[in-house]
Amino acid sequence: MKRSLRPLAATAVIFIIAYALSVFQFPGMLSTRVLGNFLTDNAFLGIAAVGMTFVIISGGIDLSVGAVIGFTGVLVAVLISWLGFHPLVAFVIALGVAALFGAAMGLTIHYLQVPSFIVTLAGMFLARGGASVITQDSVPINHEFYGMISDLIIRLPGGGRLSFIGLLMVFIFLVGALLAHRTRFGSYVYALGGNPISASLMGVPVARTTVQIYMLSSTLAALSGIVFSLYTSAGYPLAAVGVELDAISAVVIGGTLLTGGYGFVLGTFVGVMLLGLVQTYIIFDGTLSSWWTKIVIGVLLFLFIVLQRIIFAASAPGEEKPEKA
Amino acid sequence: MKRLHLERLANPQLLALAAVLLINWALFPNFFRITWQDGRLFGSAIDVLNRGAPVAILAIGMTGVIATKGVDLSVGAIMAVCGAVAATMVVAGYPTPVAVIAALAVGLACGLWNGFLVAVLDIQPIIATLVLMVAGRGIAQLITEGYIVTFNDPALIFIGTGSVLGFPMAAVIALVLMILVTLVVKRTAIGLFIQAIGVNRAAASLAGIHSRMLLMLVYATSGFCAAIAGIIVAADIRGADANNSGLWLELDAILAVVIGGTSLLGGKFSIPLAVVGAIIIQAMNTGILVSGFRPEFNLIVKAGMIILILMLQSPLLGHAAGFFKRDNKRVVSK
Numbered sequence: 012m013k014r015s016l017r018p019l020a021a022t023a024v025i026f027i028i029a030y031a032l033s034v035f036q037f038p039g040m041l042s043t044r045v046l047g048n049f050l051t052d053n054a055f056l057g058i059a060a061v062g063m064t065f066v067i068i069s070g071g072i073d074l075s076v077g078a079v080i081g082f083t084g085v086l087v088a089v090l091i092s093w094l095g096f097h098p099l100v101a102f103v104i105a106l107g108v109a110a111l112f113g114a115a116m117g118l119t120i121h122y123l124q125v126p127s128f129i130v131t132l133a134g135m136f137l138a139r140g141g142a143s144v145i146t147q148d149s150v151p152i153n154h155e156f157y158g159m160i161s162d163l164i165i166r167l168p169g170g171g172r173l174s175f176i177g178l179l180m181v182f183i184f185l186v187g188a189l190l191a192h193r194t195r196f197g198s199y200v201y202a203l204g205g206n207p208i209s210a211s212l213m214g215v216p217v218a219r220t221t222v223q224i225y226m227l228s229s230t231l232a233a234l235s236g237i238v239f240s241l242y243t244s245a246g247y248p249l250a251a252v253g254v255e256l257d258a259i260s261a262v263v264i265g266g267t268l269l270t271g272g273y274g275f276v277l278g279t280f281v282g283v284m285l286l287g288l289v290q291t292y293i294i295f296d297g298t299l300s301s302w303w304t305k306i307v308i309g310v311l312l313f314l315f316i317v318l319q320r321i322i323f324a325a326s327a328p329g330e331e332k333p334e335k336a
Numbered sequence: 337m338k339r340l341h342l343e344r345l346a347n348p349q350l351l352a353l354a355a356v357l358l359i360n361w362a363l364f365p366n367f368f369r370i371t372w373q374d375g376r377l378f379g380s381a382i383d384v385l386n387r388g389a390p391v392a393i394l395a396i397g398m399t400g401v402i403a404t405k406g407v408d409l410s411v412g413a414i415m416a417v418c419g420a421v422a423a424t425m426v427v428a429g430y431p432t433p434v435a436v437i438a439a440l441a442v443g444l445a446c447g448l449w450n451g452f453l454v455a456v457l458d459i460q461p462i463i464a465t466l467v468l469m470v471a472g473r474g475i476a477q478l479i480t481e482g483y484i485v486t487f488n489d490p491a492l493i494f495i496g497t498g499s500v501l502g503f504p505m506a507a508v509i510a511l512v513l514m515i516l517v518t519l520v521v522k523r524t525a526i527g528l529f530i531q532a533i534g535v536n537r538a539a540a541s542l543a544g545i546h547s548r549m550l551l552m553l554v555y556a557t558s559g560f561c562a563a564i565a566g567i568i569v570a571a572d573i574r575g576a577d578a579n580n581s582g583l584w585l586e587l588d589a590i591l592a593v594v595i596g597g598t599s600l601l602g603g604k605f606s607i608p609l610a611v612v613g614a615i616i617i618q619a620m621n622t623g624i625l626v627s628g629f630r631p632e633f634n635l636i637v638k639a640g641m642i643i644l645i646l647m648l649q650s651p652l653l654g655h656a657a658g659f660f661k662r663d664n665k666r667v668v669s670k
Contacts (some may be wrong), residue, residue: 072462101587124598125646126460128407132587133642140635147632248632256470269463302477302578309471316467 017322022315026285033288037295043171045291050177053287055080055239055251057180057280060258060265061187062231064279067262068191069224070271071127071205075116075134077254079109079138081247082142083236088150089245104134106233107159112138113229117222127225135255142248146279149247152240160241176238183231188276200224204271260308261286264315285311345657348648349596349612356619357381363627376499376532376580380626382507385399388618390507390565390582394598395610396449396510397518397561400554404460405602406454407463408555411589414446414562415582419570420479423487432491440563440614445463447559448473451552466600469586496571506568510611513564517557518607530554533603543577591638 017277035042059076064071083105090101112134119130140221163175191197197218235254240246265282267274289307293299359667360367360380376560401408415417418439425435446468453464487493500507509547521527532540533547541547565585570576595613617638 019409119646123646128598129594129646130588131644132590133453135587136639136642137634140639141633144630145634147630150374213341235464256466259466260470263463269460282586293424299480302474302482305474306471306478309467309474312463313453313467317455318458319456320457 017316019275021318021322022266022278022281022285023262025258026082026281026288029285029288031172033292033295037292040291040295043094043167043169044169047167047171047173047177049284049291050180051172051174051242052117052290053283054174054176055235055242055275056254056257056261056286056311057283058183058238059232060279061183061233061276062228063133063255063258064187064262064265064267064276065191065200065224065230066202067259067267067269068271068274069200069221070207071120072226072259073116073134073225073228074128074131074233075112076228076258077251078135078138078142079112079229079232080201080236080251080254081249082138083109083233084240084243084246084250085142085145085248086246087237087240087330088152089145091152091154092150094252098152098154100324101283105237109229109233109236112225113226114222116229117225119217120225121221133226139164139248145248146246147248148265149245151245153244157241157244161244161250166212172253174268179238184276184280192274196220196223201272204273206272235299249270255276257308260312264311266315266319268319269316346589347597347609349361349609349616352595353612353616353619356616356623358482360413360623360627363623367623367626370622371603375502375503377502380503380622383622384615384618384622385537385600386504387622388615389504389584390569391617392562392614393568394558394585396607397558397596397616398512398586398589398593399431399605399607400517400521400530400651401558402598402600403462403530403588403602403605404520404551404554405537406554407552407590407600408465408652409462409586410446410450410468410472411464411558411562411565412582412586413469413476414582415566415569415585416476416558416576416578417472417479417562418443418483418566418584419445419504419576419581422567422577423485423570423576423668424479426487426489427485428487428491432489435489435492436495436567440560441569443559443561443563444556445559445567448552450559451555451565454562455551457546471482473578475579476576478576480576482578484577485574488574492567492571493574494623496568496573506628509568513561514611521607526550526553530602531605534605537570542579554625587615588617591642595641 026032030040039045059080063073063076081293086105087101088100089295090096090104090136091098112184116127116130117135119125120127123130160175164174165178191200199210199215202213202215202218203224207217234286236251239251243250261282262274263269263282264282264285265275265278267278289311290304293301293304357367361500364380367380370377370382372378394415398408398411420441422435422439422513425438426432430438450465450468453467454461455461457464494503495509500508521530529540529545529550532543532545532582562582566582569581592613593610594600595616596606596610620637620641621634624637625631
């Protein structure tokens with residue numbers, strides 16, 4: 012983070028330019044209502060992306076995020092609607108299950124020395140399959156607690172509303188940024204991503220940190236699943252398919268290096284907002300179809316990867332990056 | 337690295353396939369009953385070959401990619417794009433061969449794009465192919481203009497549902513492709529070069545291997561295979577579905593390659609065994625369906641399979657087995 016803030020600055024500048032251009036075309040986009048909805052609509056993606064940022068900074072990848080979101084939604088819905096648990100109890104159970112799940116993946120990655128990619132792929136199958144085995148239908152949640160949380164909003168001048176889940180995402184981002192840049196765990200994560208061998212020689216507890224990273228990612232994915240269930244008031248086993256790809260895209264667009272060791276939690280926030288902007292723009296336009304979202308995200312992803320390449324090739328000439336599987 | 341000839345027949349993949357087929361047979365006694373009807377073979381076992389063909393074809397291309405320590409996440413999206421190209425061109429009145437060649441060319445171009453990102457721009461394979469994985473379905477939607485383009489062109493439909501000597505066309509294509517690619521890899525030095533890159537790309541380059549060219553070739557092959565699979569899937573349902581064609585098949589293809597004993601750490605690979613891996617996956621799918629279990633169990637079984645393979649492949653077990661030198665092979669090939 013000390014080497015260069017340029018990728019973060021680039022993302023922020025691109026976001027501001029893109030937003031300014033959108034506002035220029037559709038003045039209606041510059042309203043507190045749109046901005047408030049930005050936060051609410053992307054809350055679940057943002058929370059999952061915080062966990063993904065840590066995983067990617069450590070040099071790994073977590074493909075199980077979307078499936079964990081789906082599984083948590085179903086688990087919470089079943090606990091509340093079928094078994095009569097209080098939502099808060101259900102939340103605690105879901106977060107605990109996810110933490111154990113993440114820990115299992117972290118242990119496998121560390122002790123079997125296999126790429127995180129394939130382990131979390133197994134995790135994805137397991138979580139998605141588990142959710143589908145519990146139920147195949149959408150389970151509605153009708154609990155007064157859910158209504159209470161949806162009523163928790165701060166009204167802004169101009170008709171905007173900050174919802175509880177939107178604020179929760181902002182809070183998670185702040186905590187994530189503190190965790191990454193101001194704690195020992197954060198330094199360990201960066202060290203591990205930079206070079207795992209030197210990290211372990213320097214005394215970084217590699218096993219513990221790896222397990223903690225994946226626990227964090229899965230727990231945040233579960234929190235994201237809870238937020239998703241608050242957003243939709245239901246649990247559905249096929250919910251949030253492919254969210255891991257959006258989360259990875261947001262992390263990369265936010266300036267985090269995919270080879271690990273370098274990145275910003277707040278950059279991911281800008282990345283999530285940029286993805287949200289693309290969607291909102293397409294909704295505002297009305298004539299563009301939703302599939303343009305995917306193409307634009309793909310193009311953005313490509314631009315940022317190339318941008319990172321150029322910036323790092325310029326700032327560190329002659330430095331050979333070790334190849335990663 | 338190479339197995340001895342005597343062990344060819346007793347390798348773990350074939351044993352696993354035999355075990356899965358036996359379980360299927362036990363759960364569903366008619367599994368191996370094959371009947372002859374309307375000039376083609378029918379039966380669950382034939383169905384496994386037919387349904388397994390797209391993943392097997394993807395696995396053929398994916399094997400090369402994984403052997404170079406890479407991975408190609410975009411094959412599912414490329415399938416959707418190529419299916420869309422073939423379908424829209426046929427509907428627009430182009431002759432079938434033109435449409436098929438155009439679709440194959442698009443697949444090749446997609447593969448070359450991936451190869452360019454990986455080999456020339458030096459981007460991590462997971463991320464380089466992620467770009468096309470995300471954007472590809474959007475492009476496919478663009479081509480089909482958001483509709484599921486259906487067609488009635490008999491020649492194109494034949495590719496997906498026809499039969500040769502009673503065997504399903506898709507399986508025949510997969511078999512021919514497997515033999516061709518295996519011959520190219522085994523009879524020329526390309527296989528050796530791919531292994532060299534997978535083990536250590538820098539060293540391979542220093543030894544004079546054109547690693548950029550080879551990586552481009554490997555990813556282009558993967559794109560080409562994805563195009564074939566995409567055409568087959570589109571022809572099978574007589575329509576190009578940009579959203580669902582090839583969805584998550586990249587993961588099945590990777591799984592097939594890993595089951596086939598190709599190491600994710602690069603270097604060691606086998607194309608025929610990857611195809612066996614694809615058939616194992618499909619045999620499990622079909623087995624779960626015909627024996628009346630819910631298809632959701634499939635995902636859990638697959639996850640269990642990955643974990644099992646990881647444990648067998650893991651260096652840790654290798655170390656442990658190293659103590660019992662003689663039994664080494666037997667432990668690994670359980």
